[in-house]
C-alpha cells in the first residue's frame with residue numbers, strides 16, 4: 001500500500017481546525033509537508049469559520065523533525081535551494097504570529113523541527129511518555145526552526161543549552177514540570193483537550209502566549225552570560241572538533257542580547273552554513289548507515305519472523321562472557337552462565353555484579369532494575385540447564401579444539417531450535433562447527449569489549465547459517481540495544497580485519513624512527529579516542545602476540561613483522577592489565593607516557609633496521625595520518641571486494657561503533673571517498689615504493705582510482721553474504 005503523505009485540515013462545528021501531518025513512519029517534515037502546512041495555516045487564518053487551530057501528527061507520532069533525506073540531497077548536489085524557507089515564513093509569520101490561537105497536540109515524539117513547530121504554538125498538550133528534544137547537533141547542524149530561541153524561553157537557559165548541546169530528549173512528564181508542556185492527558189483525550197484549550201485562548205480564558213516574546217525564564221544578562229560560559233566549557237569538553245556545538249551557543253547568545261527575532265535570523269543563517277559542512281555530511285551519512293544495517297537481503301525481506309529468545313546460556317565467565325551476560329540481563333533476558341569450576345564461576349558472577357553496580361553508581365541504572373537484572377542470572381557448572389535454552393553464546397578462549405568440542409556437546413544438550421553462537425574473533429566458523437551436524441544454526445556473535453557498553457555486534461554468517469538464525473540474532477541484538485551488522489566469515493571479520501593494518505602501520509612508523517607518543521597524539525587529534533599504541537596497551541600485548549600469527553597465516557603478504565610487542569612483553573609490559581606498557585597506568589590518574597619504553601623501541605629499531613641510512617625519517621602530521629590510515633582504507637577495499645559486508649556503509653558504521661572512528665568523518669569508507677580514491681592510491685603507491693609491500697594498493701583501490709569511481713559503489717562481486 002502506498003504511504004499516505006500530506007497535511008489535512010478538518011474544521012469542526014466548534015470552530016477548531018485540526019491540522020494533521022501524515023508522513024509515515026515518523027511524520028518527518030519533507031518539502032511537500034512544509035508546503036502543505038503553509039497552505040493549511042494560511043487557509044485556517046483566512047477562513048471565517050475557524051476560531052482556533054490544533055496541530056497534530058498521524059498515527060500516534062507528532063513529528064520526528066525535518067526530513068533528513070533533504071540534507072543528503074543537499075550534500076550530493078551542493079544545492080541549498082531545495083531547503084524550504086520555514087523559520088520565518090511558516091513558524092514566525094503563519095504560526096506564532098497568527099491571530100488565531102494554535103495548540104500542539106503531541107503524542108509519541110516531537111523531535112527537532114517537530115518540537116520547534118510545537119514551541120511556536122501558543123500552548124502544548126501532550127500524551128504521557130512522549131519524547132521531546134532537539135537532536136539536530138547529532139546531524140552536524142543546529143536547530144533551524146527557532147528552537148535555539150524558543151526552548152530557552154520555555155524551559156530556562158541552563159536546561160535548554162543542556163538539552164541542545166547533549167542532544168538529550170526529555171519525557172512529556174519532565175516537559176510538564178519544566179513548562180514546555182502545558183497539560184498532560186491520556187491519549188484518548190488529547191484532541192478534545194487541545195481543542196478546548198485552543199478555544200479557551202480564543203475566548204480569553206487562557207493566556208495567548210507567544211514563546212519568542214517571553215523573557216520570564218531567561219534571567220538577567222549577567223546570569224545568562226554565566227550560563228553560556230558554562231555551556232562553552234561543556235562544548236569544548238564534549239565536542240572540541242564539532243563546529244555546530246560552538247555555533248549554537250553564539251546563536252543563543254544573539255537572541256539573549258538582541259532579542260528572540262534577531263536570534264531567529266542568525267539561527268537561519270548559521271543553519272544554512274552548517275548544512276554544507278563536512279561534519280554534517282559525515283553525521284547524516286552515519287544516521288542513514290546505521291538504519292541501513294537492519295536491511296539484510298534474503299533475511300529481513302524473506303517473510304520470516306524473529307522467534308522469541310527468552311533464555312540464553314553464556315559459556316565462559318571471562319571478560320567477554322560476563323560482559324555479554326550483563327548486556328542480556330539488562331534487557332530482561334534470563335542468563336545461564338557456565339564455567340568449568342566454582343572459582344571461575346564465582347569470578348564471572350562477580351564481574352557481572354561489578355558491571356551492573358558500576359552502572360548504578362554512574363546513575364545509569366536504578367537499584368531496582370539492577371536487582372531485577374541480577375535475579376535473572378544463574379551460574380552453572382554443567383549442561384543440565386541447557387535443555388530449554390533458546391540460544392547459546394560461547395565465549396571461551398580462542399582454542400580451536402576446545403571450541404569444536406563444546407559445539408559437539410552443545411548439539412547433544414540443547415533443544416533443536418537453539419541457536420549456537422560463538423563470540424570468536426579469529427577462528428573460522430566453519431572450523432568451529434566442523435564436528436557437528438548443525439551448521440545451519442551456527443553463527444558468530446562478535447561483541448566488542450566491554451560487551452555491556454560497546455554497541456556494535458558483528459553477526460557472522462557462514463554459507464550454511466540459516467536466514468532464520470540471522471534474523472533471530474539481529475532481533476536479540478536490537479533487544480539488548482546493540483547495532484547488529486551482518487558480515488561474512490573471514491579472519492577478523494569486518495572490523496578487526498579492516499583495522500589490523502592500523503597497529504602494524506604504527507609499528508612500522510615507530511621502527512622508522514617516528515616518536516610513538518607523537519603518533520598517538522596525531523591520531524587522537526585526527527579524532528580517534530586512542531592512538532594505536534595506547535589502544536595496544538588497553539587490549540593487552542599478550543593478545544596482540546597471540547593473534548599476530550593467525551593474521552600472518554592468511555594476510556602474510558601484507559604484514560609488517562614487528563618485534564616490538566614481543567620485546568615489550570619481555571620487558572614486563574603487558575599494558576593496562578599490569579599497569580605498564582607504552583604508558584604508565586596508576587589508579588585514579590590518566591595514563592602517562594613512559595619514557596623508559598623508548599629503550600625497548602630502540603632495540604626493536606636495531607632488529608628491524610629499516611630506517612633509511614640508519615636515520616629516523618622525517619614526516620609531517622598529515623603524513624602520519626596517511627601512513628596509519630591509508631593502509632586501513634586499503635584493507636577496507638579488500639573487505640568490500642570480497643563481499644564481507646553487504647554495503648560499504650555497513651563498514652562505516654562498524655568502524656564508528658567498533659573502532660570509535662570519528663562519526664563526524666562518516667566512517668572509514670566515507671572518509672576515504674571524501675579524500676578521493678585517486679589520491680589515496682597514489683600516496684599508497686609512493687609509500688610502497690619507499691617502504692615496501694605493506695603499503696601496496698589493492699586491486700579494488702586501483703580499479704576505483706583509475707575509473708574515478710567512489711569506493712562505496714559496490715559491484716555485486718564475490719559476495720560472502
Ligand SMILES: C/C=C/C(=O)SCCNC(=O)CCNC(=O)[C@H](O)C(C)(C)COP(=O)(O)OP(=O)(O)OC[C@H]1O[C@@H](n2cnc3c(N)ncnc32)[C@H](O)[C@@H]1OP(=O)(O)O
Pocket residue numbers: 025026028029064065066067068069109111112113114135136139142143144145288291292
Ligand atoms: C531545522 C530542523 C532540523 C531537524 O529537524 S533535523 C531532524 C531532527 N530529528 C531527528 O534527528 C530525529 C531522527 N530520528 C530518530 O531519532 C529516530 O528515527 C526516531 C526516534 C524518530 C524513531 O526511531 P525508531 O522508531 O527506532 O525508528 P528508526 O529506525 O530510527 O526510523 C524509522 C524510519 O524513519 C526514518 N526517519 C526517522 N527520522 C527521520 C527524519 N527526521 N527524516 C527522514 N527520515 C527519518 C529512518 O531513516 C527510518 O527509515 P527506514 O525505515 O527507511 O530505515
